[in-house]
Amino acid sequence: MDDRLKKFAAVVEAGTFTKAAAMLHISQPALSVAVDKLEKSLDTVLIGSVGKKGVELTEAGRVVYAAALKHRAVDQNLCASLLYVGDEKQRLRIGLIDNAAQMLCEHEELLQTLETETELSLEVSDSTSLRAAVRSDRLDIAVVVADDAADAKLQIVTTGYDCMALVCEADAASEFQWLLDNAQQLPFISYVQRSMTARVAAKALERDDVSVRPTLYSTSPDVMLMMVLRGRGAALLPEKLVRGQLASGRLVHLRHGGRPYRVRRRLSAVVLRGRHISPQLQALARIIQL
Template identity: 30%
Template sequence: MDRLNLDHLKTFADVVELGSFSAAADRLSLTQPAVSLQVRQLERRLGTMLIERVGRKARPTAAGTELLLHAARIDAAVQAALEAVARQSEGVMGTVRIGTGATACIFLLPALLQRLRRRHPRLEIVITTGNTGEIARAVEDNRLDLALVTMPVSSRSLELEPVLEDPFMVIAPPQTQLPVPASPVTLAELPLLLFEPGGNTRRLTDEWFAQAGLSPRPVMSLGSVEAIKELVRAGLGCSILPGIAVRGDAASGALTVQPLSPPLSRVLAIIVRRDKPLHRGLKETLGALRELSGSPSASATSDAICED
């Protein structure tokens, strides 16, 4: 044997504990010759005698006593490993690495992850934020297990599952009279604070203006939806943001919120590698994200605006 046989080590420990080869054989449901053979094989592997008979009692030698100290730790490590594997198969365990945009991370995931953690408290979740291109590449490279991103995503190695349509809204400081309709022509005349270039949110906004033959220059470009909202509240201009980011502000009156005309929306989709093995924790996380397909987020924004 190149390595210690755990069964032989257990047999040796039982003989020492019970002081008898026959008693160890009864406990292990083996014959006494089988117990003796396992102890001899362990002794040959270690090159030393481990048990000696003192009268009718089997006692450990000095080497056997030393081995017992290690055997206890080995047994504890083996038990811990078996329990960990059992928990993995019987419950939801392990780590799930999720990628998403900052807006979805702030306004969609908290409630979803709270429900997921309540159901599966042993599941460890790691969140990474970035733009769609960065996140998609990380999923392709298996640095992330799955992601919730803004469409479109183009990759043959990824499975795409749209789960939520999120309408864009124009926002302005409280009590502001926005133009009706909030069209590209009317909004292009206002001071605009927009997302910084590079992400799908800004690209969709630019395309919305471009369809009307316009290319407005924002007074500020920022990478944070919360920063944009604060600056709009401070009266520095208007902005166009995803509906999920402003539904609370629409309901509370913290901002003036109005739909765009013509409507503009983005589609959020789950992406995962086509060949990704789905362990139980990952399956549960996918199931939780699919609940977004019935999310009231978009309708809640519209309802809050109508109530105003």
């Protein structure tokens, strides 16, 4: 894609010249000059104004931005197609949140296919970090907790759901259930507050009038599970992670409103906007629908 088009698209997507320049690792004056040269070469004004709501494009600017996206898609699809040339395997870089990683491991046939057909690398992290990695093209696809905020650089391949169960250690179950039944604060092991899962959990707990008192914050559900098993508090954890301990009786599923308390978490498989969606990416994205 023409370098000036690339820089113009970056300004539109970042919302300001300052953010776009930082993203492109160039100075703001150099970026302004590039956009100015593009406008002069086209003999038209592309950007009407830049304000708190981002860049306001002129009608010509919207046409040029659409063309920039098409050019980007052509470039990316060409690069993706070239990966199939020769005997080299296609590189496939996958990012997964905790529960999605477990979903993939449970689909052994799909995992074996990906390992056979591609040069596979996996990264397990939080949704915010994984989105940033997709935006910067360090990952080809990521399965993350869905975010309602629009992101101009990402496109959603598919969406699905998983469930989190409110669980506690068996010996603490009577005490914790009493606290829950009597609207008392429940000792609670939480995801770190900046995480998307913490936001989903907090919104659900507030909606359902479940009062909690955080005793520990963690980015790792495995660490949270270990703390729950030590009686440090209750936690909302992916059902796939805790079903073995529930079956063995080491954990108890706490009840609220007459039923085991669950929170649904919406997941999305996201890629860089305009990226070629290979059969391997499509197959991976479907794990959150199964």
